[in-house]
Amino acid sequence: MAQHTFNRQPPAQSYGLVSFPVQHVMLVVFNRPKALNAMTSDAEYELEALWEWYDDEPSLRCAIVTGAGRAFCAGMDLKEWNQINQRKRDGIPEKRPMDPPTTGFGGLSRRSGKKPIIAAVNGLAMGGGFEIIANLDLIVAAKSATFALPEAKIGVVANAGSLPRLARTIGRPRATEMALTGRSISAAEAREFGFLNAITEDAPADSDVLERPVVQKALEYAALIIKNSPDSVIVSRAGILAGWEHGSAENAVRVHRQTWDKIMADGHNFHEGVQAFVEKRAPRWVDSKL
Template sequence: MSLSSPEFDNYKLSRTACPVLVYQSSSRISSPSTKMSSSKFATPPPPANEHILTTFPKPSILLVTINRPKDLNCMNGPMHQYLHDLFSWFDNEPSLLCGIMTGTGRAFCAGADLKEWNSSHDTTDKPQKRTMTSSGFGGLSRRTGKKPIICAVNGICFGGGCEMIINADIVIADSKAVFGLPEVKIGVVALAGALTRLVRTVGKQRAMEMALTGRTLPAEEAREWGLVNKVMKGDVLDEAMKMAESICANSPDSVIVSREGVKLGWEGVGAEEGTRLLAENWYSRIDGGENMKEGVRSFVEKRKPRWVPSKL
């Protein structure tokens, strides 16, 4: 959908904390409220953030819901730090294997809190230094980690929100969701990791079009370009949950190592070099381990495997 097309009438300039193009959709998403006592974990999760809901709806699954709907789930500095800490904790928590991130209201995430960003220019420190962590926007856009995170995109996904999904492992989008990197329209640049990763995902020409025009992509076009795995009509979180459960039914060790292998290739390591690194650094650590033995044994005995938490 071109910003100069007739469909542009469906958009307006938001006057919230982050002024971006907003699609007028009534799409909403609710989050499960199931919580797990911190005593169930090896270490307690980070202290809560007022704009992030953290729940554990199913065994082995972490659900993160951005809950700042009046501001289209724009991210401020404390939210970046919290998500960085949360995903670091998630990677080291043995009982968890897959994460899901979604949003409340009409947006998944419409980008940075530009009011905060603008006011930060009144100080001497660089804004990026004060509001961003090494894992990037929302703890996700430059995250390496070792466990998969699924983005359930319920609506507007612009700027930093789009940077997050580009580095996510799997993306499920509502049919009314919209994607874009509109930074060029307001004189900034998508420096949280999206640009170099985008070209590997969609190719040079499409990446150039997206980055230089700042145009908006509807969900189906984003799927055709390879940014989105599936497009759903209204049940995006349910589908993400099914995907997470499917992942969690497998060996935790195999999931972690398989993900690492795919990421090595995506990050530009040559096929043979990536295979060598995977075998030397990862496969040797699971060869003969409890889950490998259990997987083979359960197959021979024709029963479901009983996995143990990964020690990787």
């Protein structure tokens, strides 16, 4: 594991295992394998704080998220959800508001954020687990991974942000098929839909997380990203999100340029990159101040 010095330490996590396998990269492992990494409401808020810390920590430039055991994430802990609903029916107040974070399920399904996050989907991704993936920047999956939005089968709705995003990413007919039938799709189908960047071989059941081909592939993508200017990565990602969120491509371009052009041009990395190219040397990037 790489040695890091942070401005402040990452927030404590009871659900996710946090490590830093290489310089500038954070790895988060959803770690509740006996429950297929189903997520409690407490875990959602812990993770939201972690992603905010990640965006604020200058030395980190890319993150990867995966799951322990045979699942990526099976979504919300339905046992906890049922208990919460029962208390509501009985008029018993909760100790704190039980609404999900404003950044969505696991702090990710509606996150805009600043820096990229790569999904390394090691197995089953259902409900909220799939909604998380639908909003991440790159998606790598093991060939046995499966994806589903089964909410309609139990009388609820996938309302953590994935439905409009999926309609744009994979098209209305395929998004409709997933949401209204609730059927699972394979990694091969997801790749055919244009949902995945890559598919890898499966890992042996007893393999270490870092040894999994799906995590290794995610680390390869991360290595390519962190070689580039951290400012350029942040601003390029913002431009992609603007195009995704705005109805008009030209409006997205205008807003993006008004927001970022001067800030980029005033930064060290903007000048360092061009200077390094002219001098035929590797650029010496500094941590982003954006």
